[in-house]
Amino acid sequence: MPHKGTEDSKVIHIGFDDTDSIAGRCTTNLAFKIVSKLKNETGITFIDYPLLVRLNPNIPWKTRGNGAVCLRIKTNHSAQIIEFLLKILRSESDLLNGANPGLAIFEGELIPFPLRQFSRRAMNDVVKIEEAEKLAAQLSVQIFKYGQGLGVIGAMASIGSLLEGDHTYEAIAYRKDEFLGSPRKLDKSKVSKVDINTYPLTFNCFDKIHDRVLIAPHGPDPVFCGIRGEDPQTVISSLHKVMPMEKLEGYMVFRTNQGTNMHLQNELSQSEISTHRAGYIRCVVTKRPVIIRGGHVMFEVSDCSNKKYPVAVYEPTGLGNIASKLLEGDNIDIGVGVSMNTPHSTNILNVEYLSILKIAKEIVNINPLCDKCGKRMKSEGKNKGFQCKICGDKRDSKISVTNPRDIQLGMFFPYSKAHRHLTKPLHRFGMEKNYPHVPNIIKALHSEWFKRF
Ligand SMILES: [Zn+2]
Structure with a gap:
């Protein structure tokens, strides 16, 4: 894009969601395309990994995983970037197949508290589009919607989600267009090996009990596979170890709330x-x-x-x-x-x-034992007590015993x-970590977090 302005450098937060449909395409892949373009521009610094924020999994009108994406950048030509985003969202969303994309853009170092609260609610509650729109107006968040625009909810929620508490990473690899729809050929033994060798730093790679590969979807979408884990280094190196014969478009590392039970x-x-x-x-x-x-x-x-x-x-x-x-x-x-x-x-x-x-x-009432013979007594009929059939001894009532x-x-x-995307694997308990958000301080990202082959 042309570098027109003499704007001051500012932080912008870009959220989008619902660009996909059941038929294909994928919000994370759109993020990959957007980043691919922005990385080639001068004067843009990514101040966090792209966030993949999984929202309330119980919403029935979601597409596949109910995941929204947020990009946080520092730039001195935000106007052109917004222009580019609007164009790509329109052209790359699966509008014909029922996608309802939404885009939200917020400028500023600090994420306002009400936006963070909104995001919390979107994790475990049903949030209405009107609430998202009202909040956007109050906080001067620019929003754009297509179709029914339901994606505005996730777009806003992803911006409001700083993932300052527990979080994980996923390196997602994307297919080239010519391979879309064909079966994904992954070497099961390589995946199983990565699973064993990286434990406990990756999760949901391989299901040993059912002998199943868990890193690849099965549908027509452009995701080839995704490796989930605790840090960028591990997910990137693991991804390289399971690379298929098929030529891929590239990969990108997301910071996510997957595997954190954030919704619970x-x-x-x-x-x-x-x-x-x-x-x-x-x-x-x-x-x-x-x-x-x-x-x-x-x-x-x-x-x-x-x-x-x-x-x-x-x-x-x-x-x-x-x-x-x-x-x-x-x-x-x-x-x-x-x-x-x-x-x-x-x-x-x-x-x-x-x-x-x-x-x-568990307390159960049973017939008493005879003290002399050690045999269980027999009932003499309702309210008539119990009697030993050997020695004739009697008792009035049943006895209570505790069953193990x-x-x-x-x-x-x-x-x-x-597992759902948000389900926290057993071994992650005790591995929770933080990612404090400090305005004006830009954390270095892993140098290989984005790659186009
Ligand atoms: Zn007896």
């Missing part, structure tokens, strides 16, 4: 348990589990307000076995997505993780094949 950080109180929300609930089991067809486990809990909720543990999570051993009175924490249980018009809690905090005693429980305290997590 807030405790849902009674008034917040509404459809499509996410969070965790501390509760007591009030109806013991039943296993239904398909191996899903259903039970009931109540929270501190004594309101009762049905709970579902779906078979693919692998949590059914432990959930089926719960009993009335057990205290648990569950990370949940709330959905509508349509036939009953009630909300149902779908479990994403299960933490057993306190195990209730085949269950332990602890946290239980889904299989990695059932």
Whole structure:
């Protein structure tokens, strides 16, 4: 783009979302194309990695992963950049297939607090487009929308998300146009090796239990594969180790909230348990589990307000076995997505993780033993007591005994094949890290964070 201005250097934050559709294309790939162009310009400094921010996974009108992208740059020709962004968003979004792209641009060093709050809500609640627009007007965020413009919500939320707390990285490699739609040929043994050799610095590369490669999607989209991990160096070097024969377009490293359980950080109180929300609930089991067809486990809990909720543990999570051993009175924490249980018009809690905090005693009443003979006494009929059939000794009532429980305290997590983008893998507990945002201080990015082959 022509370098017209004598503008002062300023920080601009660029958020976009919903540029893809079920049929293909992908918001992260658009980010790759935009960065590809901006990296060639002079006078542009990236002040953070491109952010890939996964929002509330329970929103049904999302496309695939509900991921929005934010780019933060310092530049002295923002006007031309905005012009370029508008053009590429229009031409590269999958508008014909139902994409509803939104673009948000904010200028300034500091992200206003209300925008950060908005972003927090977009992680676990349903946010309306009107709210995004109203906030944009209040904070002088420039927004642009196409189609129904739903992408404006994610675009705003991605800007407001500084990912100052726990975060991870993903190196995403993109296919050349001529290969789109053809099967991805990845060497399973290389992926498995990377998975083993980089543990615990990568996650969700390979599912050992089901012998499955987890780094590649299967659809027509331009992502060839993505390696998720704790730092840019590890994801880049791991990506190089699984490079396919197929010529790729390039790759880019995103900083993300994937694998952080960010959507489950807030405790849902009674008034917040509404459809499509996410969070965790501390509760007591009030109806013991039943296993239904398909191996899903259903039970009931109540929270501190004594309101009762049905709970579902779906078979693919692998949590059914432990959930089926719960009993009335057990205290648990569950990370949940709330959905509508349509036939009953009630909300149902779908479990994403299960933490057993306190195990209730299982007390059962059984016939007494005879002191002399050691034999179990027989009932003489209702309210008639019990008698030993050998010596004739009598007792009035049953005795209570405590049954041993085949269950332990602890946290239980889904299989990695059932992981959502935001699901925190077990081994990441204790590996949380920070990325403090300090205005006017630009952190150095890894020199290989972006590559075009
Ligand atoms: Zn006896």
